[in-house]
Amino acid sequence: MLKISSIRSILESSLFVWIGLTLIITLAGDALVLPDWLQVFGRSHPILLHFPIVLLLMGLLFFWIPGIDQKPEIREIGEVSFLAGCNFAGITVLAGLILAQEEYTGEILTWHKWGGMVVFGGCVLLYFFRTIKASLIRISSLGLAIAIIATGHWGAGLTHGEDFLLAPIQSNQVEIIPLAEAEIFGDVVQPILQAKCISCHKEGKVKGKLRMDHIEGLQKGGKTGPFVLAGDFEKSMLIQRINLPEDDKKHMPPKNKAQLTDEELLILSEWVASGASFEQKLVTLPAKNELYQLASVKFEGNKIYSFDAADQDDIEELNTSFRSVKALFPESPALDVSYFGISAFPPKSLSDLKVVHDQIVKFSLNKMPLAGVDLKFLKDFKHLEELQLNFTDLDAEQLKVVSELKTLEVLAISGNVVDQSTLQKIAEMKSLKKLYLWHTALTEEDQEKIQKALPDTEIDFGFDGKGIIYELNSPIISQDEMIYQDSLEIKLSHPIKTAEIRYTLDGTEPDSISSPIYTEPIFVTTTGKIIAKAFSQDWKGSKEIESVFIHSGIKPAEYALAYEPNSKYKASGPGTLFDLVKAEATNHGQKWLGFQEKPMVLEVDFKNLPKANDVSLSLLYNEAAHIFPPAKVTVQGLENGQWKQLASISPPMPKEASSARSDLLTLSLDNNKYEKLKITLIPVPHLPKWHSNAGSKAWVFVDEVIFNE
């Protein structure tokens, strides 16, 4: 037979096992992964916990027996039961820690958990140090007893709910009421009366002959008049009294008693204003009603749905690159479905939603091309509350289907044409809280009509821009190149489709009457300028915009520069001058030839090509960067071995610095044919006085030289 002492030894050893396991589970925290069989052990915590409570408390009692030290047998009973209690405490703590992994959270859990550990640790310490001073042991035993009771209480709080023990003697229970079920009187107004008024207006203490503890009393009213009259502030004593100055004897609640807050005052007033009903539900008020806005925040906003959730695998399968199917919020069975990506939208995919038609409460098909799509499937969405169909090309037939969806609370059909028959159908959708009818071709008269038919619905007709006149944006001119050889295509466009573009090719300003209207691309074969302007009804005409096109008739057979351009600005060499690509004015570093110390002297040979009648130079000006027009341009022709001056020009000098821009300088030649031509551009030797670097040498930048017949 097992001896008591060996049982004790086993029990003492096993304590260390519990301590170790407790440590590891506590430290592991959330990382713990439990096999199912351990969950069963965890769930036995509520059964196990009774053992340590009884055994430990019993063991503790023995410390208090007077003269216990003289009775070793009795002491032995106490110690063994205490030791057994310690072991049970360890097992219970372990089970508890495992159970806590399941779904318990919150402050009481923390208290209970650590309370349990303190009890376990405390009793183990007490057991091993049980032989030290008796008085110390007694004090510790008291502490331990308190810890046991407290831990037990917190534990009970977890299973039965907080304040379970004291609930019968506590009056102010707070219950979370879903917004959908909240009543204006019962859940919003009455609590205010309860807190601030009833203490003097109840059975046994009926001041002013007004009883406020039941509805009949309120309906009966008091000595001086009715308590409330719907919508009548003058005759409603409630409103009268609460609004009197606080010093007035008739002011309610009386001076020195808890006063109504501003919000409470507002709620009471709005209650009377909105009809002082004793039964109405809060959600029946329109969303813009002030009382609704004030009160709705007090209730649980998450609507509770009673239908079953859809199969998770089905939901996952429905999520594709063009469709998103998500729960409204975690653990809600209600689904929110949206379609995206016009180009990827297959209308057939709408029928996939059959598997979740009971669960869909929000559905968005904004901008999807629904023309011709049969929308009858929507009738199967029994719980659909919000439907967004903005810009979906719906016809009257489809809109009729939509208007027959009786569960809808929010409907957005902006951007679809709503005709009279549809409008009539929508006017019957009394359940709508919000309706979006922007850009639906409704007249002001129609808008009034629908608002009258649905007085409680918040309707948004949006912004129609009527009466606002802005200047149109300029049209956009697109041409592949500025300098071309044979012919050039010029296209004009405007981001507003209805805008009319008029243009000229003769350098005059286009007007809205006689200038040609742009309809198709224009082909040009000469050098010139296109000027365009946009016009539209309800808009001011745009600013004019122009673009130059340059015809290049003859490309020289040979050409050479007498002096190299500056080594920093060589572009792609002399060939740049004849590549027919106009460089951007902002890019003088790479696409332009730059001359400063030496002039540009260009010799060209046409060999057997036709004779040139004029020469154009594409130049860059940017005064801040010292880039000026050339001081002088001359063109010479070689005739019988002699250079003869054919043309010369000194362009006007700028008077101030402007931003970088390019210019085209054209010089006409005489009728003779020359063997060679020589073009000379001389940079300005001294920058003018107004320039910040007055006196230093200016630059000349060239990117194209063009000859025409």
Added chain:
Amino acid sequence: MEKEILEEGLNHNRRKFLSRLSLGVGSLALGSLLVPELFSGKSEAEEAMMNALPHFAPKAKRVIYLFQNGAPSQLESFDYKPELNKRMGEELPESIRGTQRLTGMTAGQASFPLVGSHYKFDQYGESRAWISEVFPHTAGIVDDICIVKSMHTDAINHDPALTFFQTGAQVGNRPSMGSWLSYGLGSENSNLPAFSVLLSRGRGNGQGVYSKLWSNGFLDATHQGVQFSNSEDPVLYLKDPESMSRSERRKMIDKIAEMNNLSMQQFNDPEISAKVKQYEMAYRMQTAVPEMTDVSKEPESIIKLYGPDCLVPGTYAANCLLARKLSESGVRFVQLYHQGWDQHGNLPNEMRLQAEDVDQASAALITDLKQRGLLDETLVIWGGEFGRTNYCQGKIIVDNYGRDHHPRAFSIWMAGGGVKSGMVYGETDEFGYNITENPVHVHDFQATMLHLMGIDHERMTYKHLGRRYRLTDVSGKVVKDLIA
């Protein structure tokens, strides 16, 4: 007897204790079997957290953040301080300034003369909010927005303050807000990036924006912000080369994915699978992006609502319109930056121009979302990185003053997605220098934004280099008063 009991106690000698301790150690080992991660060093907790997102019912599905880069003056926009006009030129009292540090730009100033707003203020809407005359369109939508006048931040210079607002830390390398939301909630529309960035520049003194502001930090590279530019190719390198067909491209992407998956098997580097996903998304974006940037289908009233500038790519108005289109198409976070709000000098002139460029389009965005029924599910935020001082930088000239950086109090506004509308929140003292009521720290603002998106800012974390990070670092309180 006593002696025996004592001896019994002493029997627990060291050897016995150690042998029992070994039992404890054994039980530790046994218990560790329940902790599969203990020795693997890999955390599955993050994945579990991700599966649980959102943490609760979201009020907003998407965010559009109209960032006014450079810090617009609160004193010329939403925080009306007539006292400053009365005390024009008077010295800022020491008691008000307290220990506030100053930037290098005004720290050396011998005097700090108070300067009042050059612009007139008036009250608008049912909320009777004060708004300055340079924001007439914003005044028109005042009952749809919530003005927060009591924002404050830690940083005093642009770059750290911007970085702080966007990433929750003043130093770089942390994920931006949009990246966090992309990480936490993913994209609604898998054809477009969850986090898109649009830039524009106003006519005032500007401050730079850097791509680190839309960086994914230590998060997976798929959460990086994608910048839309105003060029012919709004998203760079998206177009197929000329004469390459869609089917050819498809084949190529499939082949590359195959090879990437091979090296994924070999190296298990998450960057590889991120790359595969990015190729896949880029392919789908090839059709989705042109849909976004095409404004030709917008009704004329929309052009009038945003103003004709919205047809000029790269303007703030065009970006607001694009932001609506992206957001409406399920882009989780659209981040705009508008530069030019750094009015150290010439404020009365420059701020008018800045406001002119943003006022109409910002208000238009609210009206536009509203008329489509989308404002309820879209959170719009307008504001800069800090405020501006109530004293003049440099010499005071009534119609040509400037203001330095001020982190202690500034104003922003929010609208839609679960935010109370028609409300002015928080208050500053009569000098507009210190907050007197309901302060909102940047981390509080971030916590509130995440809350509106259904995320508990303390629970959305990412473990990196041995510690868990979150957008709000170690602080931040949800401002419940702002939530409808």
